[in-house]
Amino acid sequence: MTYLNAITYYLPSGRLTNEDINRDFPEWSIDKISSKTGIKERRIAAKDEFSSDLAVAAAERLFAENAAVKREEIDFVLLCTQSPDYFLPSTACIVQDRLGLATSCGALDFNLGCSGYVYGLGLAKGLVASGQAKNVLLLTAETYSKFVGASDKSSKTIFGDGASASLISEKPVGFSIGDFQYGTDGSGYDKLIVKEGGMRYRESSNEEVTDSYGNQRTEADLQMDGQAVFVFTIGSVPRLIRDTLRKNELPQDAVDLFVFHQANRFMLEHLRKKIKIEPDKFVIAMENTGNTVSATIPIALTTAMTEDRVKKDARVLLAGFGVGLSVAGCILTKVGTV
Incomplete structure (x- = not known):
């Protein structure tokens, strides 16, 4: 069996509230935005804050909150992002270095959005079940706000930035997959x-x-x-x-x-x-x-x-x-x- 052992997330400090959107687009009332979207505020990455930064912060939180998760035991990093730092190289390689993971660790990005976390669990399970890895660090990191046009009120009401970190292994703790x-x-x-x-x-x-x-x-x-x-x-x-x-x-x-x-x-x-x-x-x-x-x-x-x-x-x-x-x-x- 393969297990999801630990999971956490990280949000940037910037905020975009419904009041902010209403000031820019008065025709969209605060109540209308909230009732349609179910959202009151979104977290927004700073101009100099990118997907690798969010992914690293989520991973560091995972290590800090879970004593059983040791960075030296991570042997594969999967990073789901549609907003990579660069066209190339893979942002996962940058994250591997910044987290101080072993150079024997595998690292790759995969470009998929809304269904990406489930796909990532499937990929991580396959790596563990096939014996290619023992401890997979699955990261998601998105800065969609950088894609949203300044006058695109529809997308502004919906999208926020954030990242998550999960550990997948054979250790029977957490959730069986x-x-x-x-x-x-x-x-x-x-x-x-x-x-x-x-x-x-x-x-x-x-x-x-x-x-x-x-x-x-x-x-x-x-x-x-x-x-x-x-x-x-x-x-x-x-x-x-x-x-x-x-x-x-x-x-x-x-x-x-x-x-x-x-x-x-x-x-x-x-x-x-x-x-x-x-x-x-x-x-x-x-x-x-x-x-x-x-x-x-x-x-x-x-x-x-x-x-x-x-x-x-x-x-x-x-x-x-x-x-x-x-x-x-x-x-x-x-x-x-x-």
Whole structure:
């Protein structure tokens, strides 16, 4: 068996509140923003603060809070980020050095957002189960705020920055990691996209485009077709939940807690009702963080544990969905103290 032994997260100190957004966009009331998104404030990385900085801070917190986690025992680093420090090298290599991990340690980035944490657990489990690594440090780190256009009020209300750190090993502490279900619909690749910066659109046009809702963006900014992402999510996530349960040979009522990617309150409530999940089994934890992309699930799971919502032997279903377009689900079972 493979286990998620420890988990924590880190948020930058900068804040963007609903009051701040309302001052810039008076047509969006504070109550409207809060009721639609479920978010009151987002944490924002400083101009000189990047994904490696957030990842290192999350990892250092993991080492400080868990005496059993020793940095010299880490033999692989997985970093999920869509906002790397550089086009190359891999940000995970920078993090390995800054954390003082062994030079015999493997390190790689993988570019996936909203479902990235679940994918990362799957990759980490594969490394441990195949004997390629004994102690995998799984990091997520996102600074999406750097992609958001100054006049893009829609994305400003949703996205925040943050990072998480998790330890995966064969040590039977924390959560056992069950079977995974994945899904991809690459035909929707352009529904959440930053067009410029890669090889296809190398040169910046700096041309600003205004959508039908009044959001202004350049092609170097995050572009999101919210309606298309919503339609994909509502269609694919119920199927993901059914397939994840089937893969783990469980009925839905055997799950004690559902932790979904924290996209926004409206979408989460729609999913909860459609899948018929009781409110007390469903986690919504984005009020003071915003949508931190690949970090939302570990933040929400940690919040649920802090609130004593995860008892011994509890089964937790994780579900990620979004950019790609992609989905991923798995089952965790609580076996001991995290």
